[in-house]
Amino acid sequence: MNNIWPIIWLILAYCIGSFPTGVLYSRTRHDIDVRSLGSGGSGATNVGRNFGFRAAVMVTIVDVLKGLIPVLIAKNIFSESPLIIMATALACVIGHSYPLWAGFRGGKIVATSIGVLVAFNIYLALVLVLILGILIFLTSTVSLSSMTSYSIIALYIAITNPEPVYKVGFILIALLLLYRHRTNIQRLLKGNESRINWGLNKPNK
Template identity: 45%
Template sequence: MIEFLPFLILAYLLGSTPTAVLYGRFVHGVDIRDHGSGNAGATNSLRVLGKRAGLAVLIIDVIKGVLAVQIPRMFFSNEPETLIIFGFAAVIGHLLPIFAGFRGGKGIATSFGVILALQPLAALICLAVFALVVYLSKYVSLASLTASFSFLIYSLIAMPELRFFQLMCLILFLLLVYTHRQNIKRLLNGVENKYPPK
């Protein structure tokens, strides 16, 4: 348990790296949280600061999730049920970053990085689902939630014996639903932003 804690803290700190905030501040001289949706994530960076910002934030936020899983894997454990705990800590760090006043993003890119490190095939499925839903609906939020739900379904089908892993997948999905609660309200009211905007 003692050797577990440093990696858990490291995962949280990796997740806490406020990519969108830092990019907006040092490249554009703005706090991304004061613009657009107020979210410190890749989608808001894309809409407010442009494609280069959105891509940079997306890539780094994904890497945060990957590292949060890969570093403990090298030194501590290769068990999926253990590694997903570190990944979850990174997502919490992204949502509540200690380095940015606990005002972070919504967790999608970092969650994808966690999934990519844990189950590459599941990550490909999530990416395909995301791309399809965006193509059909133009709603990034709907695509994000659908993709995260597909990971939960994947865990139930491909990993039926790992009950704790499935429970963590469910908790992660519900957490992402919570962070997207305003998006869900806008979707239900038919006023959610589409991408690309008309």
């Protein structure tokens, strides 16, 4: 019976990750599904473009917590099992990507992946946020900045962390993040990716 509890926990972590923050916000506050607007994403970037900065901050905070809280709980309950802890992190980001509660059409896992990283190492998370902020300022492109900053940190973990499970786990998260941004990558290659209206590389008017 004891062997069933990790499975139940991972299902619960997936369900927590599935909480459709952006979709719920847009439907309850604006009577529209944010996925029908802009880039079609349900994350903070698309929410912010369509409903403003405060909405983006709120969605970001909740999405970060979706990764942070389950992993902290897993580290406490399953402290002797790096595999279950890392599987919890993956369950959260998969839930955010393919949410049970929103037709399996979710976000691009940036905020939830940052929440996971905070639970593992808050200092690395702060470095990631710093790199992310600098890149956004330099490029005004959230997608490129997110992919680059998380990939850098995942590679650093893969090189320096002594636990193989964490090495593989964070590389998988980074790869999922890149996959979820595949349409953004196509637009970046074509030179027509959306840019935010601040930083050095502002969109042309």
